[in-house]
Amino acid sequence: MNNQLIDEPASVFTEQIIKQVLQSWISQNRAVTSFFNKYSDDAYLNEVAPGRNRAIYLLGHLTATNDALLPLLGLGEKLFPELEAPFIINADDKAVGDIPSVTELKQCWEVINTTLTAHFSKMRAHDWLDRHTKVSAADFANEPLRNKLNVLLGRTNHQSYHLGQLNFLKEK
């Protein structure tokens, strides 16, 4: 942790900005949730566009990515480590075998997001500006932007990115 940052009192500005960044993450997170509550489960077995990933696969990918935030932000172990192999390591819908059902993935999605939101609500500005667990203290001293806030901003964009693709899905 950078001592200069610990010593700096969080201002009204700072807390409001953090709140807004968090709100941006939540808004994209909820948009994904709404998308997967829009149709019957069967609809999500379709590819979002011809030859592209199925919606169910993108749900698994987004769930596994959000789950990975727990260890990356130092908040604990993954809740669903079994999702990593099919949805992050492979990253190719056509290459994976059996995957959980839409219902099961939606449950995982809800649990991980509720867990993250509970952790995020307790984090203050200095927590967000601290290093994430994939960067060493030595590297962080040289690259102070490799912090938890940077991870959150990146994952917010990641949710938007796949949401744009999901919205190409046709129901039938």
Next chain:
Amino acid sequence: MNNQLIDEPASVFTEQIIKQVLQSWISQNRAVTSFFNKYSDDAYLNEVAPGRNRAIYLLGHLTATNDALLPLLGLGEKLFPELEAPFIINADDKAVGDIPSVTELKQCWEVINTTLTAHFSKMRAHDWLDRHTKVSAADFANEPLRNKLNVLLGRTNHQSYHLGQLNFLKEK
């Protein structure tokens, strides 16, 4: 402007967080630029997926949206107001007639982003937390999150959203 915010000195925290939010916008902006420098101009005349908008159309839409940030953030008039009708008001590729070429749109994209970046580099935390021009002072007093930072976060997600769709484009 909220006097409490004017009186609050910007902390090390605050400026770093603003810098990171801005960096997130810039990263998505540059990813769009890279995408449109990847193929020959003709490739962008294809639909990003069957029956969906052409890549050229999404470039026009993103350009017009970024151009609209100038008046919305109180930074000046739009540079390319003629892009609003085909790319924002219609918002349907199939409903518009003649549109500028890929080369022309890429030039507009560069000009508007260079202009925005120059403005953004001069804005401090209290500027970002001030109201945007579509909200009245009275409404802002009740809804202080309707500020310029919120607009920036939203437009960052907007770029990611369409980038996800653009990356479905097949070159030939």
